[in-house]
Every structure is written in C-alpha cells, then in structure tokens.
Amino acid sequence: MNNNALLNQLLTGILILDDRLTIRYVNSSAESLLDHSAKRLLGELFSAAFYHCSLASETLIECLNSEQTVLNAEVHFALHSGHDIRVETSIQTVDQEFGRALLLELKQVDQLRRINQEDQQRNQLFATQHLLRGMAHEIKNPLGGLRGAAQLLARQLPDEKLTEYTDLIISQSDRLRYLVDRLLGPTKRGESKLTNIHEVLERVVRTLTYEYGESLKLTRDYDPSLPDIRVVPEACEQVFLNIAQNAAQAMSGAGTIVIKTRVEHQLTLFGLRYRQCAVVTVTDNGPGIPAELRDTLFYPLISGRAEGTGLGLSLAQNLVHQHKGKIEFDSSPGKTRFSVYLPYLTADNGNEVMDDH
The missing domain is CATH 1.10.287 (Helix Hairpins)
Incomplete structure (x- = not known):
C-alpha cells in the first residue's frame, strides 16, 4: 500500500500543497469535511478553493520557507456549498516527488x-x-x-x-x-430490499396531508440522484412518520415541514466509515424543543405534550439503529431539524441491514 493509499484510510482530513500553494493531494476525509470532491479541489490554489478561509496564504508561505510546524490552530472555512466549519489545523513541511510541500491535517472542532x-x-x-x-x-x-x-x-x-x-x-x-x-418495538425483523426512499417519504406525506389537511404545509426538497438503498421500507416509513408527526404535533398541526434528501460521502457513524449515506432531514418552524427535554428526548415515555406517550422518537431511534444508522437533531425557537443518516451497506461493512432484537 503506497503512502497516498494509507493517507486515504485516515479519519483526519489531509491536504498537500506545493510551493505555490496549489492543492496536490486530497484524502477522502478531507473531501467529506470540505464538501468537495478531490477532482474539484486538485489543481486549485488553496486560497481559491473556498469562499473564505481564515488561514492566510502568507502564513502558509512562512511555514514552508521556515519549515515551521503549526499545531492545532483553529481555522474558519466558508465553503462554496454555503456551509461554515471550524477546523483544528496542523501544518508541517514534507518532501514530495515534486519538491518541498505542506501537509495540512484537518479535524473538525465539533468532531469529538x-x-x-x-x-x-x-x-x-x-x-x-x-x-x-x-x-x-x-x-x-x-x-x-x-x-x-x-x-x-x-x-x-x-x-x-x-x-x-x-x-x-x-x-x-x-x-x-x-x-x-x-x-x-417490532419483535420481527422485516425484509430488507432495494428501496426508493422518496416513495417511502411520499407515503408519509400522504398520511400527514390526510391527517392535517391544508393547515400543515409540506415542502419537498428531494435529490433526484439519490440511489436506491437497501432498507426495510415499512420500518423507514415508521421512522419518518414518527418524526414528522412529532413536528406537526409540536406546531398544533399548523406550520411548515420541509423534507429534504441528500447523499453524503465518506461519513463515519459509530466508528464505522461508509462511502455513502442517504440523509433525510425533517425541519419544522415550530417553537423548538424545550432545553430540559433535549438530553432525554429519545427515552421512552418522554414527551413535551401532556397527551403524548413519548414512544414515537424512541421507536424511531431503535429502527434507525437496526439499519446501522443514526438520528441527530438541532433545535431553536422557530426551527427544529431531525437528520436521519442511513448508510449504503456493502460487503466491506456488512450487508445485513437489520439486526435481531
């Protein structure tokens, strides 16, 4: 295995810049972190590869000329995708076949x-x-x-x-x-099959429309290139329905829910790395989740509503974990977003989608 292949296995993002600060190497973790493919970044000047970066070119040139090492400097990146990230960056000089170069190690500050x-x-x-x-x-x-x-x-x-x-x-x-x-939760394992996740989401949309009518506005933001994924469709429908119903109930059935699908690459979930994950987000414009409920939100019988059973999110989390996936949420007044990550499983990381109870 050559050095580049080894670097590509690291969970830390790696960039290698030549003496003109042109990007000469990008590993898979850096692609994921910087939200750009290696094809897009290679050959770009470091300063031009991002909308904004707080790491000045002068600093990089000084590191290269003086062979100075920088450890764990916090750098702000504004990406062309619209995301802002804070990255812990270490810089050192290395010898490459094309001459003296800079190796940048990138770790997202909130990764830990x-x-x-x-x-x-x-x-x-x-x-x-x-x-x-x-x-x-x-x-x-x-x-x-x-x-x-x-x-x-x-x-x-x-x-x-x-x-x-x-x-x-x-x-x-x-x-x-x-x-x-x-x-x-369910005691029997469902049958996994290649599934169009948008068809599953459309069944959820129909159910919500029937239940809440025109008082609830449902907006779709689907990625048409999203590949089919091997899941148990009935289980996934239950997951998204529980999350969306939770959102609707938090807004008393009157508000806006946005359902969005995307693909993320080189994502690590629970210590396992996946080349691709389907990401489904459900965002509402309700009052937000009370601070006192956030740490226990996925526990059964925990609910912010007097009439709630507190079972919906607990069951959803259980079903997503059976698919080796993960649920995240962030919430503030006027915006609550639940993100469901479902990995595309291969022979390398297991082809069994559901685990036995």
Missing part, C-alpha cells in the same frame, strides 16, 4: 463532541432496551393473570350489569399490554 454524542446515543439505546425487556416481563405476566382472573370472575357474576367492571379490567389490561409491546 459528535463522537461523544454517538457513544451517548448508543449507550442510551442499549440501556433503554435492556431496561424495557426486564420491565416488559415483570408487567406482562401479572397483566395476563389479571386479565384471566377478570374473565373467570365475569362468568361467575350473578348480575350482568357488573360485567362492565370486569370488561373495564380486561380492556385496560389489553391497553397496557399494547403499550408495553410498543415500548419494545
């Missing part, structure tokens, strides 16, 4: 925070599922006995009018059992 969030999300999911399985066993067994006793009692009651009370016990036992089953 993102990794910590992923770890927290994964641990939260495992702990929740373990707790729920234990609770389900302890709750469902007494419920079965309670329901059976009510049925036996109903047969012995001399007054038929009294059976309304045993019927109430039976119906409430069934309701609690259904609630416990929903907490656990």
Whole structure:
C-alpha cells in the first residue's frame, strides 16, 4: 500500500500543497469535511478553493520557507456549498516527488463532541432496551393473570350489569399490554430490499396531508440522484412518520415541514466509515424543543405534550439503529431539524441491514 493509499484510510482530513500553494493531494476525509470532491479541489490554489478561509496564504508561505510546524490552530472555512466549519489545523513541511510541500491535517472542532454524542446515543439505546425487556416481563405476566382472573370472575357474576367492571379490567389490561409491546418495538425483523426512499417519504406525506389537511404545509426538497438503498421500507416509513408527526404535533398541526434528501460521502457513524449515506432531514418552524427535554428526548415515555406517550422518537431511534444508522437533531425557537443518516451497506461493512432484537 503506497503512502497516498494509507493517507486515504485516515479519519483526519489531509491536504498537500506545493510551493505555490496549489492543492496536490486530497484524502477522502478531507473531501467529506470540505464538501468537495478531490477532482474539484486538485489543481486549485488553496486560497481559491473556498469562499473564505481564515488561514492566510502568507502564513502558509512562512511555514514552508521556515519549515515551521503549526499545531492545532483553529481555522474558519466558508465553503462554496454555503456551509461554515471550524477546523483544528496542523501544518508541517514534507518532501514530495515534486519538491518541498505542506501537509495540512484537518479535524473538525465539533468532531469529538459528535463522537461523544454517538457513544451517548448508543449507550442510551442499549440501556433503554435492556431496561424495557426486564420491565416488559415483570408487567406482562401479572397483566395476563389479571386479565384471566377478570374473565373467570365475569362468568361467575350473578348480575350482568357488573360485567362492565370486569370488561373495564380486561380492556385496560389489553391497553397496557399494547403499550408495553410498543415500548419494545417490532419483535420481527422485516425484509430488507432495494428501496426508493422518496416513495417511502411520499407515503408519509400522504398520511400527514390526510391527517392535517391544508393547515400543515409540506415542502419537498428531494435529490433526484439519490440511489436506491437497501432498507426495510415499512420500518423507514415508521421512522419518518414518527418524526414528522412529532413536528406537526409540536406546531398544533399548523406550520411548515420541509423534507429534504441528500447523499453524503465518506461519513463515519459509530466508528464505522461508509462511502455513502442517504440523509433525510425533517425541519419544522415550530417553537423548538424545550432545553430540559433535549438530553432525554429519545427515552421512552418522554414527551413535551401532556397527551403524548413519548414512544414515537424512541421507536424511531431503535429502527434507525437496526439499519446501522443514526438520528441527530438541532433545535431553536422557530426551527427544529431531525437528520436521519442511513448508510449504503456493502460487503466491506456488512450487508445485513437489520439486526435481531
């Protein structure tokens, strides 16, 4: 494996500049971080490759001439794609076949925070599922006995009018059992198949339109080049419906929801790197998520609404994790966005989409 192939395996972004500050090498992580392909960046002057960069050309020339090393300098990039990123940048001189060069190591400042969030999300999911399985066993067994006793009692009651009370016990036992089953999520693995994610989203749009009518404005921003993805379509429909319904309910059914699809390249999810991920974002213009709910938002039975069960997002997170994906959100008054990342799985990182419960 040559040096460039090794650099391409790094999770740190790498740029190599020649003595004229022309970009001569870009690894995959830098492509993802800077939101540009190597084809687009190679041969560009560093100063022209971005809309704005706080790292001055004079600083780079000085580093090259004096062979000075810069460690962990924070640099602001305004990308042509419209994104702004803060990057921890280290600079050192290296020898290349074309002469003396600069090697830039780029790490997104919030990358560590993102990794910590992923770890927290994964641990939260495992702990929740373990707790729920234990609770389900302890709750469902007494419920079965309670329901059976009510049925036996109903047969012995001399007054038929009294059976309304045993019927109430039976119906409430069934309701609690259904609630416990929903907490656990689906017990059977669905069949994964190549799926057009836009067809799944259109079913969600139709459901919301039927439920809320014209008071809810639904805007689509689909990427027509999005490749089909191997998923369980019914599970994905449930995920997007739960997220979108949450948004609609937060706005009392009157507001705007934007559903957007894109492809992201060279994305790392839970320590595994994927060449491509489908990204579906659901954005609303509602009041935002209360600060006190944000750390526990995906826990079951956590809801910002008095009438809410708090099951929708917990179930959505569980289903997305079964697809080896991830849910993120950011929220402020007037804008809440949920982002669902679904990797395109290959033989290199596993071709099983759903994991057993």
